[in-house]
Amino acid sequence: MHRGKGMKFVGDSRVPAERKPNIPKDYSEYPGKTEAFWPNFLLREWMVGAVFLVGFLVLTVAHPAPLERMADPTDSGYIPLPDWYFLFLYQLLKYEFAAGQYTVIGAVVIPGLAFGALLLAPWLDTSKERRPLKRPIASSLMLLAVASIIFLTWESVDDHDWEAAAQQGEIVEDIEVDESAAGYEIYQSQDSCIGCHGGDMLGGAAGPNIFESDYETEDVMEIIQNGIGDMPADQFDGTDEELEMLAAFIANDGQDPENGNGASEEDEEAGND
Known part of the structure; x- marks a missing residue:
């Protein structure tokens, strides 16, 4: 007999004599x-x-995550967009039967029924069969749910205004607005202006940056009174004197016109040097 043949280790055994599959x-x-x-x-x-x-x-x-500008709670024109896995629910809220006074149907009732049925599936379908063709009802409902999610997600992506979303989230150069100026106080009193251009006057989805165009005071007054593009006319609620002060404030890039352009002579000389 060869050495070690038939030997079984009992104590500190590292190699079992009989290997069995690890099956409970x-x-x-x-x-x-x-x-x-x-x-x-x-x-x-x-x-x-x-x-x-x-x-x-x-x-x-x-592909790092894109960053947007600092959130402005006063920008009512901002168009939010949820993450991709919630886009089908976001699209559902755009339909008449699930929006407006029926928002609770699109936000609570329909998703609640869908996810509730998914949770109750083990108790509703007690068949021992696992092949999809042998379970037509369960398979049909699952295919219908998957097709609905794909369709709603696609519709949400297709309907979204990506250009406006990129514009509203674009990081722009900070402009130091003189909040002590009379023109700024007049602007803050105009809800129609804030609703489109935001409380920081840097624009949003409904209106552009107020300071991005180089207009004169008269041009700004004409735009406020008569509108331009998608901006409607006669939105300013104030006197003619307040309108002129606001227009001069905007034309001066957010600085009090009485203080010039906000830069001292020493700063101008340093910039020229």
């Missing part, structure tokens, strides 16, 4: 169709998760 006894009636959760299944899940995490990190480095 509870699953013995399903041979070849199951495996132990620990460590077989969990190890494979960890490996897949590690690969996904590395790929996600590479994607974030290659």
Whole structure:
């Protein structure tokens, strides 16, 4: 007999005499169709998760998340856009039967029924059959749900004004507005102006940056009175004197006209040098 043949280690044994597959006894009636959760299944899940995490990190480095300008709570014209996995719910709120006075239907009732049915699926469908063709009702409902989510997501992406979204979120150069000027106080009293151009006067989805165009005082007054483009006319609620003060304030790029352009002579000389 060769040395070690038939030997079995009892104490500090590192090599078992008989190797058995790591299959729990509870699953013995399903041979070849199951495996132990620990460590077989969990190890494979960890490996897949590690690969996904590395790929996600590479994607974030290659395509960093776009940043927008600082949020302005007074900008009522801002068009929000949820993350991509909520776009189908966002699109649902645009239809008449789920918007306005029926918002609760689109925001609570329809999503509640859908997700409630998904939670109750194990109790509603007790069939032991696992092949989709043998479960026509469950398979049809699932296909209908997937098709609806894809369609609503596509509609939301197609209907969204991406140019306006890029404009409203564009990071613009900060302009120091003289908040002590009379023109600024007049602007803050005009809800129609703030609703489109924002409280910081830097614009939004409904109106552009007030200071992006080089208009004279008379031009600004004419635009405020008669409108321009999508801007309606006769939106200013004030006297003619206040209108002129506001127009002069805007034409002077947010600075009090009485103080010039806000730069001292020493600053101008330093800039020329």
